Amino acid sequence: MGSEMVDEVPYPSEITTSKPLSLLGKGLTDIEIHFLQIKFNAVGIYLEKEIIDHLGKWKGKKGSELVEDDLFFEDIVSAPVEKFFRIVVIKEIKGSQYGVQLESAVRDRLAADDKYEEEEEEALEKITEFFQTKYFKKDSVITFHFPASSRTTEISFVTEGKGETKMKVENANVVEMIQKWYLGGSRAVSQTTVKSLAEKLGEILSQ
Known part of the structure; x- marks a missing residue:
């Protein structure tokens, strides 16, 4: 089984959970400070091949068109297929920093959709606690x-x-927004990842 490089991090082209999942999107989370690119994490998105069955209406569109359309990414998030995100740390940080980043991104999305209630707050607190230590x-x-x-x-x-x-996170709204943090099109945490995902799926959809 081959592997693909994300920066200097090798990612297997396929992993097996309950079934084989393919590496369909890869990229980095980074920021630019004074023209210096600071890389934080490598990101790999693994999906069931059956994802294609749920993206029929996008057939024939190129990756460059798909990446511009947030509805395409909504369809990936809502598709009832297995998904697996593998994040590899490039720059050392405290887990609490990542936890706060995740919490704030998810909370903002929930609040914008009017889905931020007590249950969601509790689920997010548990995630923050998990990363705290x-x-x-x-x-x-x-x-x-x-x-x-x-x-x-x-x-x-x-x-x-x-x-x-x-x-384990069992709050469906929080689970959806974690997916959207990584797969949310124009608002995703890693634009290189969603671009790579759109290109790869565009290729498969045009076959």
Whole structure:
């Protein structure tokens, strides 16, 4: 099984959870400060090949068109297929910084859709607590696993010298917005990732 590089991080072209999932999107989260690119994380998006069955109306569109259309990414998020996000740390930070970033991005999206209630707040607090005690060394791995049939996600964290830790998020609204943080088109945290996903799916849809 081959692998693809994201910056200097190797990503397997396929992983197997309950079934094989293909690497369809990859990129970086980064910021530019005084013309310097600071890279934080590598991102790999794995999806079931069956995702194509749910994107029929986009057939024949090029990746350059798809990346401009947030409705295309809405359809990816709502497709009832298994999804797996693999985030690899490039720049060391405290886990609490990542947790706060995730919390604020998800909360803003929930508030904008009028879905931010007590249950969502509680679910987000648990996620923040999960990351609070972690330290993101270089090459640490965070994963989000979204099963096809359920509206939950399992978050896992692995760093050198320590065992894997996991938590489950069972609030469907929070789960949806975590997906949108990474797959939300023009508002996604990594524009290189959504561009790569649109290009790859555009290729498959034009076959």
